[in-house]
Amino acid sequence: xxxxxxxxxxxxxxxxxxxxxxxxxxxxxxxxxxxxxxxxxxxxxxxxxxxxxxxxxxxxxxxxxxxxxxxxxxxxxxxxxxxxxxxxxxxxxxxxxxxxxxxxxxxxxxxxxxxxxxxxxxxxxxxxxxxxxxxxxxxxxxxxxxxxxxxxxxxxxxxxxxxxxxxxxxxxxx
Amino acid sequence: xxxxxxxxxxxxxxxxxxxxxxxxxxxxxxxxxxxxxxxxxxxxxxxxxxxxxxxxxxxxxxxxxxxxxxxxxxxxxxxxxxxxxxxxxxxxxxxxxxxxxxxxxxxxxxxxxxxxxxxxxxxxxxxxxxxxxxxxxxxxxxxxxxxxxxxxxxxxxxxxxxxxxxxxxxxxxxxxxxxxxxxxxxxxxxxxxxxxxxxxxxxxxxxxxxxxxxxxxxxxxxxxxxxxxxxxxxxxxxxxxxxxxxxxxxxxxxxxxxxxxxxxxxxxxxxxxxxxxxxxxxxxxxxxxxxxxxxxxxxxxxxxxxxxxxxxxxxxxxxxxxxxxxxxxxxxxxxxxxxxxxxxxxxxxxxxxxxxxxxxxxxxxxxxxxxxxxxxxxxxxxxxxxxxxxxxxxxxxxxxxxxxxxxxxxxxxxxxxxxxxxxxxxxxxxxxxxxxxxxxxxxxxxxxxxxxxxxxxxxxxxxxxxxxxxxxxxxxxxxxxxxxxxxxxxxxxxxxxxxxxxxxxxxxxxxxxxxxxxxxxxx
Numbered sequence: 001x002x003x004x005x006x007x008x009x010x011x012x013x014x015x016x017x018x019x020x021x022x023x024x025x026x027x028x029x030x031x032x033x034x035x036x037x038x039x040x041x042x043x044x045x046x047x048x049x050x051x052x053x054x055x056x057x058x059x060x061x062x063x064x065x066x067x068x069x070x071x072x073x074x075x076x077x078x079x080x081x082x083x084x085x086x087x088x089x090x091x092x093x094x095x096x097x098x099x100x101x102x103x104x105x106x107x108x109x110x111x112x113x114x115x116x117x118x119x120x121x122x123x124x125x126x127x128x129x130x131x132x133x134x135x136x137x138x139x140x141x142x143x144x145x146x147x148x149x150x151x152x153x154x155x156x157x158x159x160x161x162x163x164x165x166x167x168x169x170x171x172x173x174x
Numbered sequence: 175x176x177x178x179x180x181x182x183x184x185x186x187x188x189x190x191x192x193x194x195x196x197x198x199x200x201x202x203x204x205x206x207x208x209x210x211x212x213x214x215x216x217x218x219x220x221x222x223x224x225x226x227x228x229x230x231x232x233x234x235x236x237x238x239x240x241x242x243x244x245x246x247x248x249x250x251x252x253x254x255x256x257x258x259x260x261x262x263x264x265x266x267x268x269x270x271x272x273x274x275x276x277x278x279x280x281x282x283x284x285x286x287x288x289x290x291x292x293x294x295x296x297x298x299x300x301x302x303x304x305x306x307x308x309x310x311x312x313x314x315x316x317x318x319x320x321x322x323x324x325x326x327x328x329x330x331x332x333x334x335x336x337x338x339x340x341x342x343x344x345x346x347x348x349x350x351x352x353x354x355x356x357x358x359x360x361x362x363x364x365x366x367x368x369x370x371x372x373x374x375x376x377x378x379x380x381x382x383x384x385x386x387x388x389x390x391x392x393x394x395x396x397x398x399x400x401x402x403x404x405x406x407x408x409x410x411x412x413x414x415x416x417x418x419x420x421x422x423x424x425x426x427x428x429x430x431x432x433x434x435x436x437x438x439x440x441x442x443x444x445x446x447x448x449x450x451x452x453x454x455x456x457x458x459x460x461x462x463x464x465x466x467x468x469x470x471x472x473x474x475x476x477x478x479x480x481x482x483x484x485x486x487x488x489x490x491x492x493x494x495x496x497x498x499x500x501x502x503x504x505x506x507x508x509x510x511x512x513x514x515x516x517x518x519x520x521x522x523x524x525x526x527x528x529x530x531x532x533x534x535x536x537x538x539x540x541x542x543x544x545x546x547x548x549x550x551x552x553x554x555x556x557x558x559x560x561x562x563x564x565x566x567x568x569x570x571x572x573x574x575x576x577x578x579x580x581x582x583x584x585x586x587x588x589x590x591x592x593x594x595x596x597x598x599x600x601x602x603x604x605x606x607x608x609x610x611x612x613x614x615x616x617x618x619x620x621x622x623x624x625x626x627x628x629x630x631x632x633x634x635x636x637x638x639x640x641x642x643x644x645x646x647x648x649x650x651x652x653x654x655x656x657x658x659x660x661x662x663x664x665x666x667x668x669x670x671x672x673x674x675x676x677x678x679x680x681x682x683x684x685x686x687x688x689x690x691x692x693x694x695x696x697x
Contacts, residue, residue, distance in 0.1 A: 062540045062541070063540060063544070063545050064541070064542055064545050065545050065548070065549060067549070118541060125540075134538075134540055138532055138533050139229060139529070139533075141532075142528055142529050142531075142532035142533075142548075143229050143529045147528075148528055151528050151548065151549070151551040151552065152490070152492070152551060152552030153494065153527060153528040153551060153552075154492075154494070154495075155226070155227070155527070156225075156226035156227060156373075157226060157371050157372055157373070157495075158226045158371055158373070158379045158380075159226075161369060162369030162370045162371030162372070162380075163332075163369075163370040163371065163372065163495040163496055164368075164369045164370040164371075166495075167333075167492070167495060168330075168332045168333065168370035168495040168496035169330060169331060169332055169333060169336065169370075169496065170333065170492075171333040171336050171337065171490075171491060171492075173489045174336055174337065174340045174614065
């Protein structure tokens with residue numbers, strides 16, 4: 001018997017959102033197959049394509065991992081491409097571009113060096129929009145099972161019998 | 175009469191909560207022939223239900239009903255709606271705990287006497303001592319199957335432990351081993367042997383770790399004297415004109431309000447929910463809440479001085495493999511004011527999976543300083559710091575009438591400010607923890623801030639004198655003879671050790687006392 005919520009229990013989405021407090025806003029589906037060519041995934045339904053491209057760049061600039069491909073950042077922010085979320089995202093990205101222009105760039109994406117984009121982000125890191133995106137990425141990016149092997153993390157181990165015969169004490173450099 | 179019991183059966187002992195305190199008390203009383211109804215807000219989760227996935231498991235087990243926070247502790251900023259990482263499930267937080275099972279040191283029962291006057295701290299001696307607790311600790315260690323006690327061998331060290339041990343020995347630490355753990359280290363026990371799976375915090379899928387949820391509760395139920403009602407959230411404790419408690423009101427699994435009569439009520443909902451329930455049970459006779467004539471209900475909330483130290487090396491560690499917390503350095507647990515603080519702390523191995531490392535390494539951080547640490551995840555080692563924090567009257571659980579839970583009840587607000595002693599101890603521990611890893615070649619170390627609290631203590635503290643606390647040395651409230659507190663909220667002071675073994679020992683002792691008093695007709 002498994003009972004995970006009370007009679008008026010919260011949805012999983014609410015649970016995770018509350019869990020991260022800063023605002024994980026959605027859970028990444030496990031069925032997504034990351035494509036090497038992420039172009040198709042960049043197609044949008046509610047957001048303007050350039051807005052979504054800016055959002056993906058912003059996600060990478062917040063949590064930059066050079067060994068993690070764009071497709072994972074796309075998955076991490078794809079949940080904002082909905083009619084409900086689009087308004088807030090368009091406004092947030094517009095503010096980001098305005099901040100970029102205030103620092104002499106045509107747009108956020110036009111700032112070619114990461115240090116310039118980070119400087120723009122630092123100027124707005126207390127905004128609700130920045131915190132929404134950053135907070136969502138904590139689960140949106142790092143809770144993607146497809147990302148784990150890139151960091152060496154092995155995930156669930158029970159089905160393999162744990163590590164008792166698979167290297168729990170195999171360190172050899174001490 | 176055998177379980178299940180009637181709502182109008184006023185001969186039963188009602189226990190609220192089924193964790194280390196309530197779950198053990200329920201079994202122990204049932205073994206002695208006492209009729210018990212245990213009300214548990216969570217559902218049942220057995221080893222086969224547990225999930226080797228941090229966020230999924232968190233959604234399955236964690237107590238996520240709303241709470242609010244205030245004070246200068248960093249948790250209030252990083253996790254404002256989530257002051258605690260504790261469990262809503264039959265078995266309570268024993269489903270999640272790491273298994274570290276340590277006795278208090280002798281002097282820690284007498285913190286006020288030992289430490290003297292510490293400005294701003296409301297230190298008090300426990301009305302019991304190490305000699306009194308010794309036999310109960312032995313019973314608790316046998317029940318939990320604690321390694322390195324009795325004839326039980328220690329667990330083998332995993333990769334994270336090997337790094338930790340090598341660094342500790344290089345620094346000259348002497349008391350370093352794989353811990354006293356309520357996790358089976360051999361095949362010759364009732365429970366399975368540890369398979370070094372990791373995910374101790376997510377519930378042990380082998381059942382190798384002791385949990386009240388799948389050990390004590392089924393044992394108690396097998397006697398026919400214990401009925402556990404899961405998904406039963408207690409709203410209020412009721413009393414009569416003489417001031418004795420008569421039963422409890424609770425919301426059942428369908429959200430309907432029920433009333434269970436009782437001869438005795440034992441509250442074991444943890445240090446947030448237990449005082450909250452006493453306060454929410456206020457009546458015209460007890461306008462400040464039950465058992466609160468001293469004004470002490472909710473006060474002296476303690477959470478242990480905690481923090482973590484993670485380190486990155488130039489070669490792989492793979493610290494997530496194996497038992498999460500089977501590693502301890504005890505040399506700093508002593509009381510030695512020459513270090514600049516009173517009390518002491520333990521250092522214990524700890525690993526998080528990648529998802530939780532991202533959430534907890536440095537909450538709110540972003541950019542390359544943060545991500546370059548996670549890039550080295552495979553090369554990380556980690557330890558947790560757990561030390562005695564100072565009780566303060568103003569660190570307290572109160573009712574927040576502006577925020578209601580799903581039943582319309584005011585939620586707990588948890589206020590906590592670090593005491594200067596806590597800060598001095600944490601800074602010392604950060605330095606020592608980093609030194610352990612530097613001694614074996616760490617290229618970078620991280621003094622990581624406290625997580626939402628799992629060791630929640632105090633708020634209904636035990637005291638010799640009724641004006642200083644809420645319960646006497648048996649956990650019986652000073653004000654109401656048939657109302658008991660049975661969880662970590664009765665802690666007078668927190669000591670440096672993980673609290674579960676002490677909560678269990680107190681529950682076994684309380685069961686013995688309570689059964690005796692019931693049979694004598696004293697309650």
